[in-house]
Amino acid sequence: MSLGLDQTQLDRYSRHIILDHVGPAGQAALLNSSVLVVGAGGLGSPIVQYLAAAGVGRLGIVDDDRVERSNLQRQVVHGESDIGRLKVESAAEFVAELNPDVTVETHDLRVAPDNAMELIDGYDVVVDATDNFRTRFLLNDACVLTETPLSHGAVYRFEGQVTTFEREEGSPCYRCLFPEAPPEGAVPDCATAGVLGVVPGLIGTIQATEVIKLLIEYGETLDGRLWNVDAAGMDVETVPLRRNPDCPVCGDDPAVTAIEDVKYADRCRAPSE
Amino acid sequence: MRVTVDVVGEGTHEVEVGEGGTYADLLEPLEYSRHEVSIVVDGQPVPEDQPVEVDRVRVLRLVQGG
Numbered sequence: 379m380s381l382g383l384d385q386t387q388l389d390r391y392s393r394h395i396i397l398d399h400v401g402p403a404g405q406a407a408l409l410n411s412s413v414l415v416v417g418a419g420g421l422g423s424p425i426v427q428y429l430a431a432a433g434v435g436r437l438g439i440v441d442d443d444r445v446e447r448s449n450l451q452r453q454v455v456h457g458e459s460d461i462g463r464l465k466v467e468s469a470a471e472f473v474a475e476l477n478p479d480v481t482v483e484t485h486d487l488r489v490a491p492d493n494a495m496e497l498i499d500g501y502d503v504v505v506d507a508t509d510n511f512r513t514r515f516l517l518n519d520a521c522v523l524t525e526t527p528l529s530h531g532a533v534y535r536f537e538g539q540v541t542t543f544e545r546e547e548g549s550p551c552y553r554c555l556f557p558e559a560p561p562e563g564a565v566p567d568c569a570t571a572g573v574l575g576v577v578p579g580l581i582g583t584i585q586a587t588e589v590i591k592l593l594i595e596y597g598e599t600l601d602g603r604l605w606n607v608d609a610a611g612m613d614v615e616t617v618p619l620r621r622n623p624d625c626p627v628c629g630d631d632p633a634v635t636a637i638e639d640v641k642y643a644d645r646c647r648a649p650s651e
Numbered sequence: 652m653r654v655t656v657d658v659v660g661e662g663t664h665e666v667e668v669g670e671g672g673t674y675a676d677l678l679e680p681l682e683y684s685r686h687e688v689s690i691v692v693d694g695q696p697v698p699e700d701q702p703v704e705v706d707r708v709r710v711l712r713l714v715q716g717g
Contacts, residue, residue, distance in 0.1 A: 417717050419717055420716075420717055421717045422717070506717075507717050508717050509715060509716055509717035510715055511713070511715050514715065531717070532714035532715060532716055532717060533714065533716045533717065534712075534714045534715075534716050537660050537714070538714075539714050550694075554695070554696075555689055555691070555696060555711065556689050556696070556713055557696065559713075560686040560687055560713055561686055564684065564686045564687055565686075565687050565712075565713050565714070565715055567715055567716050568716035568717075571716075573716055578716075578717065602694075604711070606659045606660045606711075608660050613660075615659050615660060617659055617691065617694075617709060617711060618693075618694040619694050619695075620693070620694035620695050622695050622696065
């Protein structure tokens with residue numbers, strides 16, 4: 379049973395095809411899947427690499443930044459010769475070289491309230507690989523409103539957090555845990571606090587793993603659990619998460635029914651707050 | 652009352668709060684402001700201005716880097 383896989387694909391994906399719970403059907407599912415990766419930096423690099431290698435058929439990549447030398451310590455999809463280029467172009471070129479089965483759609487822009495819904499439309503899974511709270515809250519809200527599964531990852535110094543919001547019945551969302559964003563500058567970013575280069579690699583590969591499991595419909599994701607990974611002590615702490623009935627976006631009586639309801643420029647506040 | 656405050660990824664602290672002490676009071680001996688964290692009980696955030704009713708909480712820091 380090849381499920382439409384040609385000889386080259388049977389060869390390329392042979393280690394998936396012989397694997398129980400993936401097999402030809404799982405590989406065909408991956409090739410027929412679409413994933414939007416928002417951010418082509420530290421987290422986005424391993425996510426793009428592994429999803430492309432796995433044969434995810436349509437890969438959207440969103441980023442409006444250009445490659446800088448200081449990125450190369452962790453953003454492994456880009457190289458020295460890419461400095462100054464758009465990250466989406468550099469990432470797309472990497473994918474084209476790695477796997478011609480993957481169609482890449484590049485979006486040289488910043489996710490904003492006026493484009494978020496259109497951007498994620500038609501993708502099976504969205505991956506949050508961004509570096510700022512405004513985009514994180516916006517992606518969460520858009521994914522809840524469209525019932526699109528969202529992979530969340532974030533890094534800081536030697537640590538990372540990762541979870542998956544499947545959008546199944548009773549599934550929590552990012553705002554269930556963090557109802558609104560902190561004030562500007564209250565939480566340091568990697569540019570000011572630093573990050574061990576391999577940490578986004580650790581977290582990004584977990585995010586890619588979660589996405590692949592969702593697409594082949596096998597295994598248990600981190601839905602309802604957040605992993606906090608500390609690379610210094612090599613500790614993984616699991617924090618259970620539950621849907622919050624008072625959540626402004628996925629609660630019983632949500633204040634947010636459209637992206638336009640939220641003041642993203644003002645700590646991503648919902649209208650009743 | 653004595654409350655165990657588990658700052659995820661960092662470690663636990665034993666914090667004393669007085670009668671009617673709030674969840675926000677649990678953060679006072681720590682280096683985090685209420686804007687930087689979520690105080691979680693049984694998988695859900697608790698309002699920081701509410702009186703403490705449990706003897707153990709988790710504090711989850713907001714992380715934005717990518």
